[in-house]
Amino acid sequence: MPFAVYVLGLAVFAQGTSEFMLSGLVSSIAADLGVPLSAAGLLTSAFAVGMVIGAPLMALFSRTWPRRRALLFFLAVFVAVHIAGALTPGYGVLLATRFVGAIANAGFWAVALTAAVAMVPDRLKGRATAVVVGGVTIACVVGVPAGAVLGERWGWRAAFxxxxxxxxxxxxxxLRSVPGGPRPEAVPAPVSVRDELRVLTGPRLRPTLLTMALVQGATFCAFSYLEPLLTRATGLGAARVPAALALFGAGAFLGVTAAGRYAERWPTAFVTYGMAALALGWSALALTAARPLAVLALIPLLGMLAFGTGTALITRVLALAPGAPTLAGAFSTSAFNLGAAVGPWAGGLALDAGLGHRAPVWVSAVLMASALAVAGVRRADGTVSGVRVT
Structure with missing residues (x-):
């Protein structure tokens, strides 16, 4: 595996930490800037929206650039807005930096995914994707808790x-390891944007992208409200919550690793069985939420299944879209983050409706059932039309 692929994973680790660390910093941000908690919570929403919008726009913006130049540009903007956010005394500027930072993050993700698979032979493409996505899982295990500790000891600005x-x-x-020449798809003439969009919105890719959004929606719906589930339904003390979250992150890392090794060999079986296991797993977590041992056993398993299946779906999109070399990574990023934005929102609606702290987990189970239904319809359509769907 080229060293440059691991470098991309390191950058994604930093960006993943930024995306999720506010969950432990909301109260201190609200107190420092003199805004309500709901306003501080919008900083997370602004980041998610920026990721969804930014991925395709930034991929198009940097479409003809060499990949190294695009990656350096997006990472430089990402660093600059975090410095600005750490220095600003006002909420409005901080909100703007979160949105701009997310757009830069989305652009980096979109280019990094396609760059990683372009630097390795076909047999290693799944593993290269796993290394890049693995940066997010390590952020969940290490970066987010570290950000919370920094925020508690030295203030939220220290985390930025x-x-x-x-x-x-x-x-x-x-700068030193990623090839700096022109993109292969940019020589002698790039694929037209219309042709790329035709591939990505066609009957093969559209259901896969929707399935990915539903799987990620289920993952982040339950993960976002895991703390109140553990403390109020399971009865764990607040001091044990970081350890439980670390278990989820450790499972996620194992899932990404497994996807990198096995998803390309058995793509349909890996994704289908993973989604079915997730639907059952989220249901089991909701049913056994009052039993600490059962919950602590399920949490790493669900992290492994969620991120393993999600990584396999990203690999599948990239494999199915060789005719969209610029936008395949961008659409994968947007689908991933659309789920990350809609899932917590749906879980919040269930909580606001007074359905209890297990409600977001039940919403995750419903989203997984929907993902299975979409995948089933896709396979049925392929069978009816005489097309072998893999």
């Missing part, structure tokens, strides 16, 4: 400075 500092080694490593 830390993200900028971690990004700088990745910037230098990309």
């Amino acid at each position: 400075w830390a993200v900028a500092a971690v990004s700088l080694p990745a910037f230098l490593a990309i």
